Amino acid sequence: MLTLYGKSFTSRLLLGTAQYPSPESMKQAAKASGAEIVTVSLRRESARALAGQGFWTLIEELGCRVLPNTAGCRTAKEAIATAHMARELFGTNWIKLEVIANDDTLQPELFGLVEAAAALATEGFEVLPFTTEDLSAAERLIAARCAVLMPWAAPIGSARGLINRGALRTLRAYFPDIPLVIDAGIGTPSHATEAIEMGFDAILLNTAVAKAGDPVKMAQAFARAIEAGRLAFEAGLMEPRDMASPSTPVAGTPFFKIERVS
Amino acid sequence: MKILLNGEAFATDAKTLDELCARLGFADAKIATAVNGNVIAAVARSATQLAPADEVEIVAPRQGG
Numbered sequence: 001m002l003t004l005y006g007k008s009f010t011s012r013l014l015l016g017t018a019q020y021p022s023p024e025s026m027k028q029a030a031k032a033s034g035a036e037i038v039t040v041s042l043r044r045e046s047a048r049a050l051a052g053q054g055f056w057t058l059i060e061e062l063g064c065r066v067l068p069n070t071a072g073c074r075t076a077k078e079a080i081a082t083a084h085m086a087r088e089l090f091g092t093n094w095i096k097l098e099v100i101a102n103d104d105t106l107q108p109e110l111f112g113l114v115e116a117a118a119a120l121a122t123e124g125f126e127v128l129p130f131t132t133e134d135l136s137a138a139e140r141l142i143a144a145r146c147a148v149l150m151p152w153a154a155p156i157g158s159a160r161g162l163i164n165r166g167a168l169r170t171l172r173a174y175f176p177d178i179p180l181v182i183d184a185g186i187g188t189p190s191h192a193t194e195a196i197e198m199g200f201d202a203i204l205l206n207t208a209v210a211k212a213g214d215p216v217k218m219a220q221a222f223a224r225a226i227e228a229g230r231l232a233f234e235a236g237l238m239e240p241r242d243m244a245s246p247s248t249p250v251a252g253t254p255f256f257k258i259e260r261v262s
Numbered sequence: 263m264k265i266l267l268n269g270e271a272f273a274t275d276a277k278t279l280d281e282l283c284a285r286l287g288f289a290d291a292k293i294a295t296a297v298n299g300n301v302i303a304a305v306a307r308s309a310t311q312l313a314p315a316d317e318v319e320i321v322a323p324r325q326g327g
Contacts, residue, residue, distance in 0.1 A: 041326025052322025
């Protein structure tokens with residue numbers, strides 16, 4: 001079971017709700033993924049369009065727990081204010097905290113992230129910070145009472161997979177008891193499998209499913225890939241080695257002659 | 263009076279935030295509100311008086327990653 005802030009989940013996939021070809025395809029993909037947590041945002045509502053109301057009806061029909069984000073915030077102050085709005089709107093203390101440093105990389109602005117996380121935790125929020133693989137930032141976030149960390153695999157929407165495997169392995173090893181959710185940069189089901197095999201607790205993704213030719217089928221693929229990765233992690237992976245090692249028994253090989261041994 | 267509604271100039275004679283929301287058709291809508299940067303809970307909207315140049319934000323759920 002995946003446990004985040006005292007809540008347990010069977011699925012280790014957290015799914016975003018943006019960029020689908022249609023609201024119906026989002027709903028079907030979310031169902032097919034088995035996700036029990038979906039991410040949402042908040043935006044200014046127009047009295048003419050009332051765009052948010054129809055979307056909310058869809059989300060309610062899914063019956064998933066919602067994880068609101070602070071996407072688009074550039075400073076701790078903006079993120080804190082947005083988190084307050086999200087708590088009022090969605091009635092949850094959970095917040096996917098994003099403080100973005102750069103429009104091209106959409107990389108987390110770690111100083112603002114730590115500042116906002118500390119302030120929000122003091123106010124009773126349960127913060128899930130979108131961070132990098134940086135170890136010292138992780139330490140600061142945990143010191144700021146974040147009980148879950150969400151390091152990126154690669155920049156948002158880049159589909160590049162685990163760019164910095166070594167640092168991610170270190171992060172996993174260094175914080176064995178903190179749930180670590182890989183958030184962003186996952187492009188293929190095999191990326192997700194790899195992360196889960198490495199011992200990461202869950203995957204948060206959006207674009208790879210939403211922009212697939214068939215989002216429902218891709219959602220199923222990710223669900224199975226993550227399940228496979230988790231089974232493999234629990235089973236225990238063999239250690240890689242540089243030299244070959246025969247799997248078929250050597251003893252009793254027919255036509256064997258001692259002089260062939262090098 | 264003129265206020266700033268979601269970043270745009272807006273003329274209204276609504277006296278309270280609750281009244282403004284109702285006139286905009288948000289009476290039963292899933293929204294959150296803020297005035298001059300402070301979040302105003304739904305239960306506090308009727309007691310929140312509006313003044314000229316107030317900056318009002320009205321937000322709703324939206325797709326997110």
